[in-house]
Amino acid sequence: xxxxxxxxxxxxxxxxxxxxxxxxxxxxxxxxxxxxxxxxxxxxxxxxxxxxxxxxxxxxxxxxxxxxxxxxxxxxxxxxxxxxxxxxxxxxxxxxxxxxxxxxxxxxxxxxxxxxxxxxxxxxxxxxxxxxxxxxxxxxxxxxxxxxxxxxxxxxxxxxxxxxxxxxxxxxxxxxxxxxxxxxxxxxxxxxxxxxxxxxxxxxxxxxxxxxxxxxxxxxxxxxxxxxxxxxxxxxxxxxxxxxxxxxxxxxxxxxxxxxxxxxxxxxxxxxxxxxxxxxxxxxxxxxxxxxxxxxxxxxxxxxxxxxxxxxxxxxxxxxxxxxxxxxxxxxxxxxxxxxxxxxxxxxxxxxxxxxxxxxxxxxxxxxxxxxxxxxxxxxxxxxxxxxxxxxxxxxxxxxxxxxxxxxxxxxxxxxxxxxxxxxxxxxxxxxxxxxxxxxxxxxxxxxxxxxxxxxxxxxxxxxxxxxxxxxxxxxxxxxx
Numbered sequence: 001x002x003x004x005x006x007x008x009x010x011x012x013x014x015x016x017x018x019x020x021x022x023x024x025x026x027x028x029x030x031x032x033x034x035x036x037x038x039x040x041x042x043x044x045x046x047x048x049x050x051x052x053x054x055x056x057x058x059x060x061x062x063x064x065x066x067x068x069x070x071x072x073x074x075x076x077x078x079x080x081x082x083x084x085x086x087x088x089x090x091x092x093x094x095x096x097x098x099x100x101x102x103x104x105x106x107x108x109x110x111x112x113x114x115x116x117x118x119x120x121x122x123x124x125x126x127x128x129x130x131x132x133x134x135x136x137x138x139x140x141x142x143x144x145x146x147x148x149x150x151x152x153x154x155x156x157x158x159x160x161x162x163x164x165x166x167x168x169x170x171x172x173x174x175x176x177x178x179x180x181x182x183x184x185x186x187x188x189x190x191x192x193x194x195x196x197x198x199x200x201x202x203x204x205x206x207x208x209x210x211x212x213x214x215x216x217x218x219x220x221x222x223x224x225x226x227x228x229x230x231x232x233x234x235x236x237x238x239x240x241x242x243x244x245x246x247x248x249x250x251x252x253x254x255x256x257x258x259x260x261x262x263x264x265x266x267x268x269x270x271x272x273x274x275x276x277x278x279x280x281x282x283x284x285x286x287x288x289x290x291x292x293x294x295x296x297x298x299x300x301x302x303x304x305x306x307x308x309x310x311x312x313x314x315x316x317x318x319x320x321x322x323x324x325x326x327x328x329x330x331x332x333x334x335x336x337x338x339x340x341x342x343x344x345x346x347x348x349x350x351x352x353x354x355x356x357x358x359x360x361x362x363x364x365x366x367x368x369x370x371x372x373x374x375x376x377x378x379x380x381x382x383x384x385x386x387x388x389x390x391x392x393x394x395x396x397x398x399x400x401x402x403x404x405x406x407x408x409x410x411x412x413x414x415x416x417x418x419x420x421x422x423x424x425x426x427x428x429x430x431x432x433x434x435x436x437x438x439x440x441x442x443x444x445x446x447x448x449x450x451x452x453x454x455x456x457x458x459x460x461x462x463x464x465x466x467x468x469x470x471x472x473x474x475x476x477x478x479x480x481x
Contacts, residue, residue: 004032007430008068010075010227011423012058013416014159015239016041016049016099016260019057022419023068026427029442034416035064046104048096051085051162058163062226069226074426075167075219076234078242078418079160081180084138086153087162094152097159098138101261101296103330106132106337108140112182116198123273126195127179127186127281132330132337133294136182140199156205160236167225168217168233171207176241176290178209179283186271186281210235212286213428213435234425237285239418240265240292245285246421247386247412248440252379256367256401258391262298264371265290266379278333279373285425286436293370295333298363299391301326301341305359309352316360316396317353321345323466324358327474333366334467339474344466360400365463368405384410384449388417398450406455414444 006027013020023033037060039053062069082100087093098105109132113119119129130137135158143150157165158181161173178184178191183201185192191203210216212235219231237245240263249255249267257263265282272281272291284290305326306313322345330337343355385407391397392411402409414420424438431438439445 007073008071009423009426010072011419012077013418014054014079016080019061020419021061022423023065024423033065033068035061037061047099047102050096051093055166074232074429076422076426077160077163077236078239078422081238082133082135083159084135085157085162087155088152089154095149100133103132103337105137105141109137120275123275129277130182131332134182139201161207164236167219169220170217172210172216173207174210174235174237175283176285177238232429234429241285241290242418242421245424245435246417246439247445248436255386257389258298258397259389260300262295262367263292264367264374265292266375268376278370291374293333293374295366296329296331297326301328302359302363306356311352311356314396315353316357317351320354322350322358323463325362326359333370336474342470360396364400364404384408387411402453403456408452409450410447412445412447420444
């Protein structure tokens with residue numbers, strides 16, 4: 001392990017389905033070791049995971065890193081946003097965590113928006129209009145449906161907070177992840193006591209907010225991990241803010257992330273407040289803002305369509321007027337939490353490959369529809385769109401994004417950007433260098449650029465028309481569940 005030029009740091013990505021750990025040379029950005037372990041998510045109407053699985057997966061991922069992890073001087077956790085973790089007095093989970101893609105809190109979301117002054121009031125207050133993903137709606141659901149769990153909860157955490165606390169013994173969070181709860185006020189950058197009182201959540205149950213660049217704590221004894229006692233622990237952050245750090249993102253550069261969920265976002269120096277709720281006005285992990293739009297259905301939904309058709313995910317065919325809205329898990333953008341997939345325009349001569357292409361088109365259409373709202377008005381419309389996430393390596397995804405966006409598309413060669421962003425945050429603790437500047441020095445965004453092609457306006461118009469015409473049907477689906 002002596003080949004490293006600088007100190008070693010560990011960046012962690014605890015995502016919906018697995019936890020990954022990277023050991024990174026802080027001087028060069030070279031990944032010297034990595035590990036990954038899975039965890040499970042429940043099926044059905046709810047989406048839940050046992051937080052103890054995340055810890056076990058972290059231990060296994062670090063074990064796979066071998067001796068390199070033992071030499072690390074600092075560590076940071078990036079994690080899936082919004083998840084509601086309730087802990088008892090001993091720090092053990094009261095029940096499984098409610099994850100970001102659990103849509104059961106749709107009635108609570110609607111009620112909370114009405115009770116606190118409507119969408120505009122929420123957007124101005126918290127930066128976002130809370131949808132079903134937001135933690136505040138999940139706490140309201142838990143209060144109504146499992147009051148015994150609420151009474152047993154002595155601490156409320158987000159997924160990355162839970163792992164950070166297991167490392168340090170201290171309850172902490174950061175502005176990036178806190179901004180996705182619905183109980184963090186964007187103007188004051190503090191917990192909103194009126195919202196907390198409305199949902200019956202004692203502020204004493206919440207973690208301390210750690211400032212960008214501040215040490216959250218040090219690794220304690222008895223953790224069962226390879227770190228030395230006293231290893232520095234950074235604040236950590238939510239997965240999208242961590243990926244923005246991992247790219248070294250500058251204001252105005254658009255990003256599309258293709259994973260279990262799909263997101264479009266950009267760093268902004270202006271605090272966002274979209275009363276339509278399409279754009280979540282998240283904070284980033286540095287002191288700027290990260291306006292973001294998210295869809296629930298992305299790579300998994302398209303892969304499911306491919307499986308139903310008996311096709312490889314790349315077996316798309318062009319030349320179709322069929323429209324497929326792949327809202328297999330309900331949808332967040334557009335806000336149709338209980339909708340289902342919808343197929344329109346099927347003909348005798350429609351092929352399976354054309355149906356698959358239509359699924360790609362439907363998924364990308366939702367993301368591109370929000371992109372203009374995410375970007376500041378003075379953003380360069382010809383700037384390359386950075387394409388990241390698991391789907392970014394797929395040719396069908398790349399070509400669909402090019403055709404429907406009309407932009408050049410850049411695919412960063414660096415993988416595991418959430419974990420790299422967490423590693424850059426850990427490096428910040430050691431060097432005092434801004435975490436995004438660390439990532440830029442590591443050249444994490446470097447990669448091939450695919451030239452722009454003419455935007456397929458006909459396809460975009462057709463999909464928008466079907467969505468508009470089908471809205472009453474999709475809304476009825478929501479109301480009937």
